[in-house]
Amino acid sequence: xxxxxxxxxxxxxxxxxxxxxxxxxxxxxxxxxxAYIVKKxxxxxxxxxxxxxxxxxxxxxxxxxxxMQMAVKKAKEGLQNPYRGFLSxxxxxxxxxxxxxxxxxxxxxxNNIALTGPRSNSAASFLFVITLLHLLxxxxxxxxLIGVSFKSFSAKNNTxxxxxxxxxxxYWHFVDILWIYLFVFLHWIG
Amino acid sequence: xxxxxxxxxxxxxxxxxxxxxxxxxLTKYVFSQDHKMIAxxxxxxxxxxxxxxxxxxxxxxxxxxxxxxxFPWLESxxxxxxxxxxxxxxAYYALVTTHGTVLVFFVLTAGLSGTFANFLIPLQVGAxxxxxPFMNMLSYWxxxxxxxxxxxxxxxxxxxxxxxWTAYPPLSAxxxxxxxxxxxxxxxxxxxxxxxxxxLLGGLNYIATILNMRTKxxxxxxxxxxxxxxxxxxxxxxxxxxxxxxxxILLIFDRNFGTSFYLSDIYVNGVGALSNEGGSxxxxxxxxxxxxxxxxxxxxxxxxxxxxxxxxxxxxxxIFGYMAMLGSLFAIAILAFLVWAHHMFVTGLxxxxxxxxxxxxxxxxxxxxxxxxxxxxxxxxxxxxxTPGMLFAIGFVSLFISGGLTGIWLGNAALxxxxxxxxxxxxxxxxxxxxxxxxxxxxxxxxWFPKMYGRYLNxxxxxxxxxxxxxxxxxxxxxxxxxxxxxxxxRYFDFSIWxxxxxxxxxxxxxxxxxxxxxxxxxxxxINFFYSIFKGRKVTVxxxxxxxxxxxxxxIRPGHGNWPGEIPEVYRWPYDYGKDGHxxxxxxxxxxxxxxxxx
Numbered sequence: 001x002x003x004x005x006x007x008x009x010x011x012x013x014x015x016x017x018x019x020x021x022x023x024x025x026x027x028x029x030x031x032x033x034x035a036y037i038v039k040k041x042x043x044x045x046x047x048x049x050x051x052x053x054x055x056x057x058x059x060x061x062x063x064x065x066x067x068m069q070m071a072v073k074k075a076k077e078g079l080q081n082p083y084r085g086f087l088s089x090x091x092x093x094x095x096x097x098x099x100x101x102x103x104x105x106x107x108x109x110x111n112n113i114a115l116t117g118p119r120s121n122s123a124a125s126f127l128f129v130i131t132l133l134h135l136l137x138x139x140x141x142x143x144x145l146i147g148v149s150f151k152s153f154s155a156k157n158n159t160x161x162x163x164x165x166x167x168x169x170x171y172w173h174f175v176d177i178l179w180i181y182l183f184v185f186l187h188w189i190g
Numbered sequence: 191x192x193x194x195x196x197x198x199x200x201x202x203x204x205x206x207x208x209x210x211x212x213x214x215x216l217t218k219y220v221f222s223q224d225h226k227m228i229a230x231x232x233x234x235x236x237x238x239x240x241x242x243x244x245x246x247x248x249x250x251x252x253x254x255x256x257x258x259x260x261f262p263w264l265e266s267x268x269x270x271x272x273x274x275x276x277x278x279x280x281a282y283y284a285l286v287t288t289h290g291t292v293l294v295f296f297v298l299t300a301g302l303s304g305t306f307a308n309f310l311i312p313l314q315v316g317a318x319x320x321x322x323p324f325m326n327m328l329s330y331w332x333x334x335x336x337x338x339x340x341x342x343x344x345x346x347x348x349x350x351x352x353x354x355w356t357a358y359p360p361l362s363a364x365x366x367x368x369x370x371x372x373x374x375x376x377x378x379x380x381x382x383x384x385x386x387x388x389x390l391l392g393g394l395n396y397i398a399t400i401l402n403m404r405t406k407x408x409x410x411x412x413x414x415x416x417x418x419x420x421x422x423x424x425x426x427x428x429x430x431x432x433x434x435x436x437x438x439i440l441l442i443f444d445r446n447f448g449t450s451f452y453l454s455d456i457y458v459n460g461v462g463a464l465s466n467e468g469g470s471x472x473x474x475x476x477x478x479x480x481x482x483x484x485x486x487x488x489x490x491x492x493x494x495x496x497x498x499x500x501x502x503x504x505x506x507x508x509i510f511g512y513m514a515m516l517g518s519l520f521a522i523a524i525l526a527f528l529v530w531a532h533h534m535f536v537t538g539l540x541x542x543x544x545x546x547x548x549x550x551x552x553x554x555x556x557x558x559x560x561x562x563x564x565x566x567x568x569x570x571x572x573x574x575x576x577t578p579g580m581l582f583a584i585g586f587v588s589l590f591i592s593g594g595l596t597g598i599w600l601g602n603a604a605l606x607x608x609x610x611x612x613x614x615x616x617x618x619x620x621x622x623x624x625x626x627x628x629x630x631x632x633x634x635x636x637x638w639f640p641k642m643y644g645r646y647l648n649x650x651x652x653x654x655x656x657x658x659x660x661x662x663x664x665x666x667x668x669x670x671x672x673x674x675x676x677x678x679x680x681r682y683f684d685f686s687i688w689x690x691x692x693x694x695x696x697x698x699x700x701x702x703x704x705x706x707x708x709x710x711x712x713x714x715x716x717i718n719f720f721y722s723i724f725k726g727r728k729v730t731v732x733x734x735x736x737x738x739x740x741x742x743x744x745x746i747r748p749g750h751g752n753w754p755g756e757i758p759e760v761y762r763w764p765y766d767y768g769k770d771g772h773x774x775x776x777x778x779x780x781x782x783x784x785x786x787x788x789x
Contacts, residue, residue, distance in 0.1 A: 011402065012402075013321035013322070013398045013399070013402040013403060014321065014322060014398070016321070016397070016398040016401055016402050017321055017322055017325070017394050017395065017397075017398040020393075020394045020397045020398065020428055021390070021394050021428075023428060023429065024390055024393075024394070024428045024429065024431070024432045025432065027428075027429045027430070027432040027433055028432035028433065028435060028436045029436075030433070031432065031433035031436040031437065031477055031480065032436045032440075034476075035436070035437075035440070035451075035473055035476070035477060038470075038473060038476065039451070039470065039473060042468070042470060043468060044467060044468030045468075116443065116447040116448055116449050117447065117448040117449075118448050118465035119465075120448065120449055120450070121468065122449070122450060122451055122468055122469060125443065125449040125450070125451065126451075129439060129440060129443055129449075133436075133439065
């Protein structure tokens with residue numbers, strides 16, 4: 001009984017802090033997507049296809065989750081160089097994802113679908129605000145990734161404390177899954 | 191259940207406590223990471239806001255009580271906002287709005303749970319500090335920055351936001367809707383966004399600390415009810431504030447980037463329509479009240495938790511129905527998320543949907559009643575000590591009953607359609623949420639002041655404070671029920687021009703006079719508070735209230751890290767009062783061989 005309880009409580013407080021924080025981000029996007037559904041059922045809703053580049057960016061962020069996981073694995077195995085490599089690749093993929101999202105916004109504008117301003121329709125504005133907020137969450141992850149990457153190159157024993165990279169990977173997988181949800185939501189439900 | 195000795199590794203058990211911290215003035219009093227200092231920072235900032243918010247209510251009550259009178263000193267105080275010694279309508283709305291915003295968010299959310307969650311959680315669960323002391327410090331500084339920005343909105347040329355604390359569009363979405371909708375509203379949004387961040391950083395810390403940093407033996411069912419209440423409060427905040435934030439982000443886009451989430455076909459001052467179309471103002475109300483209703487419980491639950499604790503200690507009896515108290519907290523927390531549309535019965539809500547919300551709303555009466563009966567049965571045949579803290583706790587229960595009963599009226603859509611936006615609503619929520627929670631906060635301050643500052647508050651002043659405040663609260667808000675039933679609408683600047691409301695002129699004057707007396711009494715409390723910090727009677731015993739909980743096992747003025755040696759181990763629940771011939775048995779006392787009924 002005693003050991004069992006001990007293992008059960010092994011979770012680091014900062015991990016718990018992060019999990020609860022992710023719950024709060026979920027609520028924010030749940031609020032926005034619920035608002036989207038309510039608004040969609042009302043008049044003046046514009047139907048349009050998602051930009052093609054969003055499909056590619058989805059693949060990119062999925063791939064980045066894989067490299068992130070590999071980085072954690074290598075860190076736990078104490079293999080410094082592969083750890084550095086996978087971490088850096090993840091950061092680069094994150095930047096690529098962000099650029100692609102912005103390209104998506106520009107593609108919509110080019111197709112005469114205004115995202116903001118007087119000519120905008122709520123459908124496009126919703127898409128813009130929701131994906132922009134997701135983008136900002138990815139940006140937070142990328143900044144953290146760059147920080148941890150730099151540290152991995154500078155520190156001598158960079159795989160000793162794996163907590164930061166574990167926290168980061170949880171967050172990164174989360175923004176990935178969040179994007180998949182948003183993508184499916186906007187593509188099929190929206 | 192009795193021994194869960196290995197429940198915790200106790201993070202940080204060895205990190206603090208043994209060595210002295212060499213703090214500078216800046217790290218000890220300003221950028222402190224000690225949860226106790228952060229709690230005091232929250233408390234004092236909250237008190238500043240309470241005074242300002244209270245003063246605002248006195249000013250607008252002056253207008254309601256004496257609509258024709260002129261007070262030259264008002265002009266020297268407010269300048270152009272009180273031309274000729276009378277508050278202008280714009281200033282009146284700005285005062286009402288700011289009063290609501292700061293009392294709800296800055297005083298009763300940050301000031302209440304910010305103070306007591308920070309102060310009590312590590313002390314009562316047996317932890318050196320919060321899960322992340324740094325984030326905890328950030329939480330306060332976000333709140334402080336939010337405060338400064340809200341304060342600065344009082345001084346902009348067009349005045350602070352004046353569209354009501356709920357910030358409904360279009361008043362909040364259109365710059366030209368009212369003077370306060372310009373810069374005042376921008377500052378309001380920025381301030382509230384920072385406030386949400388502060389609440390989230392704090393709330394996440396409270397959750398992580400309670401779940402993960404309890405001392406040896408402190409199982410979840412041995413937690414004091416204060417901690418349970420603060421836990422549910424934090425969960426509510428973490429899950430509902432982001433929804434408000436999302437609503438406000440859409441609002442920012444409507445205000446500044448020409449989108450039309452909330453705006454549709456509106457003519458501004460009769461001169462042409464907006465270019466926006468297709469938006470829905472009701473959408474904001476849904477997003478707002480999805481936070482707004484849990485917010486009521488974010489305000490109430492900490493008070494409920496503290497009252498449970500203070501009542502048990504001062505009745506020298508175990509809390510009646512610990513598990514029922516816990517279950518009802520849980521039920522209230524769940525229901526809090528399912529009732530938001532009862533604020534929207536008059537928005538053209540589908541009547542079927544309305545009836546669902548009626549049912550869910552009325553269900554809250556069940557856990558609420560359980561709590562009330564449990565408090566009363568805790569008092570029943572207790573050896574009651576009427577300390578000022580205890581009086582405020584009993585006052586809380588009284589107000590919670592009085593205000594809760596009118597909640598049953600307003601929860602019915604059929605009645606609410608009549609009573610909506612009337613003084614009946616003002617009376618209801620001020621009693622059940624405003625004053626009741628304020629009483630919970632006072633109870634907490636009187637009870638834990640000795641632990642916070644190592645000195646006692648003056649009791650005589652405490653009794654004066656209590657009796658005038660409770661009598662005054664009822665004299666202010668009780669008559670408002672009748673005004674509301676007679677149809678008197680809230681948020682009106684001047685009732686004297688309506689024949690039907692002239693009958694209330696004297697009553698309004700009476701309410702305003704009492705409001706001023708009650709406000710003056712709070713100054714008495716402030717004097718007591720600040721005087722006692724420096725000159726109050728010193729605490730000379732570790733456990734002045736003879737309480738069972740862990741905070742009283744720390745030194746009289748605990749340093750950062752709380753316990754100088756090891757963190758004490760816990761062997762029982764915190765409510766062993768009047769048991770087996772003992773007046774009280776602290777949680778740190780091991781269970782005796784012949785002891786009956788251990789928890």
